[in-house]
Amino acid sequence: MEDEKIIELYFARSETAIAETERKYNDYCTSIAYRILASFEDTEECVSDVYLNVWNTIPPTRPGSLKAFVGRITHNLALNRYRSRKAQKRSALTEVLEELDIPDLEEPGDVLERKELARQISVFLRTLPSMKQEIFLLRYYQYAPLSAIRQRTGLKEDRISTELYRMRKKLKHHLEQEGFAL
Amino acid sequence: MKKSDLIWAICEIDEDLLRLTEENPVMKKRHTRPVRVLLIAAAIAALLAGTVLAYAIRHWDELFVESFQMEDSEKELLDGALQDVYAQTTQDGVTCTLKQVLGNERCLVVALEIQLPDTLETGTTSAEELSALAGELDLPKDPEESGSLDRKLSQYFGYDPEQTEFPDAPYLGVVGLFPVDMEKDDLLAAADARCSALDVPEAERSGVRDSIGAVIFDEAMKDYNSFGGGTIRRSYDPETRTLTALDYVESSGSLVNRPYTLVIDQLYLYSMLNFISPEDYPGAGGQELLTSPIVLNFTADYQPQSQTYDILQDGAVVGTLELSPVSAHLTFPQEPDDPNRLAPNRHDYLKDNGNLSVRMTDGQEIELRERSDGFTDVQFAFYIAGEIIDLSQVQEVCLGSYTLQLQTAEE
Numbered sequence: 099m100e101d102e103k104i105i106e107l108y109f110a111r112s113e114t115a116i117a118e119t120e121r122k123y124n125d126y127c128t129s130i131a132y133r134i135l136a137s138f139e140d141t142e143e144c145v146s147d148v149y150l151n152v153w154n155t156i157p158p159t160r161p162g163s164l165k166a167f168v169g170r171i172t173h174n175l176a177l178n179r180y181r182s183r184k185a186q187k188r189s190a191l192t193e194v195l196e197e198l199d200i201p202d203l204e205e206p207g208d209v210l211e212r213k214e215l216a217r218q219i220s221v222f223l224r225t226l227p228s229m230k231q232e233i234f235l236l237r238y239y240q241y242a243p244l245s246a247i248r249q250r251t252g253l254k255e256d257r258i259s260t261e262l263y264r265m266r267k268k269l270k271h272h273l274e275q276e277g278f279a280l
Numbered sequence: 281m282k283k284s285d286l287i288w289a290i291c292e293i294d295e296d297l298l299r300l301t302e303e304n305p306v307m308k309k310r311h312t313r314p315v316r317v318l319l320i321a322a323a324i325a326a327l328l329a330g331t332v333l334a335y336a337i338r339h340w341d342e343l344f345v346e347s348f349q350m351e352d353s354e355k356e357l358l359d360g361a362l363q364d365v366y367a368q369t370t371q372d373g374v375t376c377t378l379k380q381v382l383g384n385e386r387c388l389v390v391a392l393e394i395q396l397p398d399t400l401e402t403g404t405t406s407a408e409e410l411s412a413l414a415g416e417l418d419l420p421k422d423p424e425e426s427g428s429l430d431r432k433l434s435q436y437f438g439y440d441p442e443q444t445e446f447p448d449a450p451y452l453g454v455v456g457l458f459p460v461d462m463e464k465d466d467l468l469a470a471a472d473a474r475c476s477a478l479d480v481p482e483a484e485r486s487g488v489r490d491s492i493g494a495v496i497f498d499e500a501m502k503d504y505n506s507f508g509g510g511t512i513r514r515s516y517d518p519e520t521r522t523l524t525a526l527d528y529v530e531s532s533g534s535l536v537n538r539p540y541t542l543v544i545d546q547l548y549l550y551s552m553l554n555f556i557s558p559e560d561y562p563g564a565g566g567q568e569l570l571t572s573p574i575v576l577n578f579t580a581d582y583q584p585q586s587q588t589y590d591i592l593q594d595g596a597v598v599g600t601l602e603l604s605p606v607s608a609h610l611t612f613p614q615e616p617d618d619p620n621r622l623a624p625n626r627h628d629y630l631k632d633n634g635n636l637s638v639r640m641t642d643g644q645e646i647e648l649r650e651r652s653d654g655f656t657d658v659q660f661a662f663y664i665a666g667e668i669i670d671l672s673q674v675q676e677v678c679l680g681s682y683t684l685q686l687q688t689a690e691e
Binding site (some may be wrong): 173 | 281283284286287288289291292294295297298299306316413416451453546553555584588
């Protein structure tokens with residue numbers, strides 16, 4: 099079923115919307131959550147929460163891309179679950195946190211400040227060629243391992259690491275210029 | 281601001297950017313059902329094979345003719361080494377034809393034609409856009425220099441760098457040529473089974489394709505000490521949407537009189553902007569054209585031509601050279617007392633890391649380009665000739681600045 103039709107089902111408060119979302123995006127949500135949580139049990143619970151969350155958000159929200167919307171919610175729920183876990187399992191997110199020199203995933207800060215930070219990251223990404231944008235997002239949004247990025251892009255892992263290093267450096271410079279001290 | 285806000289903020293970047301990661305999820309769903317094979321033995325094969333060959337010189341694919349600068353006399357000379365195959369299959373509207381095979385004992389060259397579907401939507405990139413990106417990427421400005429925009433456009437695509445518009449073009453990954461007879465259904469089923477047996481979470485599996493190489497290795501490759509391959513020539517005609525490729529495999533073992541499975545699983549359509557961006561491979565942004573690999577089966581059945589020489593030093597045999605009309609294999613035996621160390625005399629030969637050249641009796645010199653992975657730790661070195669070598673007219677063979685002392689090896 100097309101995304102627009104699924105969104106209409108949400109607006110019509112038809113529970114079929116949830117079934118269709120699950121049918122279409124369960125693999126996608128599972129892969130995102132698993133990379134953050136590295137636990138099947140937690141992933142399953144998290145993805146169940148995603149559908150409830152989507153049900154409670156649409157309406158009034160009408161997403162432009164249902165997939166991006168569902169992916170965003172999965173991210174947020176999985177990150178919250180990761181943060182609140184007592185015993186931490188090493189996951190793909192853990193690797194990314196280390197790579198970004200972030201010692202711990204803390205509770206999100208001030209919402210306005212975070213939205214401005216997100217806007218500046220978007221501005222920065224738009225200065226990059228699409229190939230680099232994709233590498234950045236695969237690594238720091240999807241938490242994809244280098245091997246998966248290699249498979250997707252055809253680039254060697256050394257080259258991907260180099261590109262990521264350069265982009266981190268450039269992003270840091272860009273954010274500092276915009277007044278962010280990370 | 282906390283450092284970890286970066287992670288939260290990345291989740292909130294503009295939606296259109298996030299969509300970049302949507303088109304082809306990194307973790308593809310595992311294939312559970314192999315796709316039905318569509319293998320067509322082209323009628324033309326029957327027409328061209330065997331007794332129908334009434335012409336003095338039969339048709340040679342242009343890829344061979346241009347790559348080896350072939351004269352008619354050389355076509356006659358090599359007639360037995362050429363095999364007409366003309367096997368064809370279609371996958372996702374992409375038609376792949378294995379036209380001809382030119383081979384010898386240890387090297388096999390295939391001429392392929394890949395026809396993209398007429399329905400495929402393509403675009404163009406302007407010369408200005410390409411120049412701007414080349415400047416941004418700081419590509420070499422000298423058109424002759426490796427990695428320059430001109431070289432990338434003309435070498436791979438055959439485009440004239442003076443064009444004002446550059447049509448999107450396909451990128452063909454490695455053409456796998458494996459000495460095994462496996463039909464597509466069997467190959468994918470075996471790969472799928474292997475993939476399922478891996479001790480990794482399903483969410484982390486990248487798909488059945490990764491397992492194809494492992495399946496083939498188990499089936500056929502264990503008998504070979506060395507087995508490699510690569511590309512001699514590729515070009516693309518945007519008007520006819522035809523990609524042509526001359527690829528080869530080479531091995532320390534015999535390649536003739538055995539069945540083969542040809543596998544292609546990477547075929548993308550790229551805008552030129554995406555293609556010139558990276559140094560080694562096309563970058564992201566390509567449109568994947570295959571949902572399942574192209575698989576073709578054929579049997580190598582040609583008459584190999586080669587001449588084997590012993591390489592002498594101080595009267596002792598230190599290696600062998602196997603020369604064919606299109607390639608050469610140089611082999612130095614391992615030292616029995618220290619298998620990881622190259623023999624001193626071998627170092628003497630190889631330290632120049634030079635190409636091989638053959639001097640013919642009429643004074644002509646034919647260069648062979650080194651195609652193996654490098655000299656330092658290898659037993660074998662493999663070369664592809666730039667022209668056809670008439671084995672009966674070889675006078676001497678040089679490796680870099682060394683003239684090899686050769687004697688015809690005993691059978």
